[in-house]
Amino acid sequence: MGKHKVHTGISGSPFLVHVGLHQDRITDPERHPFNVPAIVRGLPLRLKTPVTMLVGENGAGKSTLLEALAWACGFNARGGDRDQSFGEDADGQALGRALHLAWRQRVSDGFFLRAETFHQWIDYMESVGATFSQYEHKSLHARSHGEAFLALFEGRFEDGVYLLDEPEAALSPERQLTFLALLHQMDRSRCAQFIIATHSPILLCYPGATVLKVDEQGIREIDARQSEHVRLTRDFLNAPERYFRHLFADDEST
Template identity: 45%
Template sequence: MFLREIIKLNEKINAPDKYPFNVPAIKHFDNIALNKNVTFFVGENGSGKSTLLEAIAYQCGFNTAGGSRNNLYELVSSEAKLGDFIRLSWMPKINNGFFLRAESFYNFASHLDELAKEDRRVYHYYGGKSLHEQSHGESFISLFTHRFGQKGIYLLDEPEAALSPQRQLAFLNIIHELQKSAQIIIATHSPILLGYPNAEIYNFNVSPIELIKYEDTEHYQITRRFLENKNFYLKELLD
């Protein structure tokens, strides 16, 4: 493990009633301790999990539009509004890693294509060819298997967006191999990914943010109830 704690700098916040500081989960947290190599952030859209993950990426020096410290390209939506208001506690400090944003992955792939015009060896870390020449799921898996093999910290925002259930299962194995030498923080809605054993899960649907057991997450409970009582749920929803 490298990143041990995320600390919000409340004394620096001058407008606590403005976004993102007025988001309940963000407003009421002071610090989050990280005790495992794999940590999940869960919560509804707008709960603050992606906002905090982006702020961590900002403090790590990663491109907040997606990428590493070496990927310099512009994207209007990449502003990390929380980034200057948190402090990261390291032991030891590490600079290597990657920030994956599913929503801006297309822009990252285009950035690589621009770099490859000068040196096609850039594709070596992404499966040997342009990510645009692979399916969405294939390009994600290529990134995970070829680019994520080094010691570092990896921040993933909804990686399941491009992964079928079968590929999510395959990704669990990638997580397992990667966590042996790296730290991983994942914001996700996937009950499959959340099932990774011995990970910490932080629930952003409550304030302050708190740890939650896998079986107590809404993702697990709703999925299990639907699969066990599909006809009942469909009748309630559609009739």
Template identity: 40%
Template structure:
């Protein structure tokens, strides 16, 4: 039984208990992306994951770099998709995934799915061209919405309601709030909370949204120019900024317009 899962004690092991440097790692410490403080810290110290882990931080702090590398090390497509998927249009990812070792829970599910906002359109086209698997019934006919006919927000929430996200597995999301309204972000949080309430399900999310970061029971990690810091939701920089802005937008706007 895994011992440090966020949100409670589970009867099934987590798919990924820890992320650490592979003994066969080849990237030098003075080469990008290891020069990003958060990435360098993971390579030096490793990173323990709970049932729900949220990465928060400004652009350029390494959230997407780490999320992408962990997903690929698990066997997920860099542009989104399931374990073993081969969906790829242009290779722009770093080689970091090759230098990572994932410590898996003994007997845990090896299923997973990766969703990233910036490549959702391409993923939906790929699924449309390859309707077999969880997107189709045994006859090969489509058994899910035509995602291209939905708004970005509707398609994202609709994806979470397919069979791909049923059962145990490792579910990775990069900035899932993109294109989601306030209420849709709340629906996303509800879906994630429902997912990790079941033994053997695990989520790893990178976000700029204080709403998504409020996922109950999640371990929240703030990435900045000094590395990775476990942080309470109410102490996050993004939460503080949103509160201050909503309380008095002019205090921010006057710096933009002089």
């Protein structure tokens, strides 16, 4: 990373290598989050590489899992890192308490990025007067969402565990490539571990990532290029008319 990075010398990512579920801590199997099939069928889970991507349909359970992991890692379940507390705690707690984490090397630094609360996080940082040298001349609020996110990534992400929920939401395709370049630098140093929920075909194709498909069957490893997200996007862009003919079929019959 840039010259402002101070690595603490840890270099054994992936640090978090196993996520299990304490069956006896499932408080109510009929209710959220214990009724999410991917969670009950998908755990335990092994994390093999410094970068893991979670992919799956809307509602599959990716955010539920990330929030619980954030809580279990000691981060704020609404987003941020371990020293920050803003807003109400999300539901991550209930599942977080039931998770069992196994670490190859216990690290406590990191960050949980939730797209929904990113601006709240910025408000919080500004309210406590947080300053980062690289942000001195421009408030994070004065940046676009994507710029603020990349500034955060470049300026603040160092060693640790990073849980990112749909980081592409803020990023243009070109900025997604910038994100991949930054990710690669941190991945190569083995000083950071990333678990990223994404719908982005660009992010999914990051080489070296383990891609885990999250669905009602559970959680299993897939080849990114064979994922629905990548295939559908490629097929659509190759021949959008084919899709439109099908999608708008009703219009033609009226």
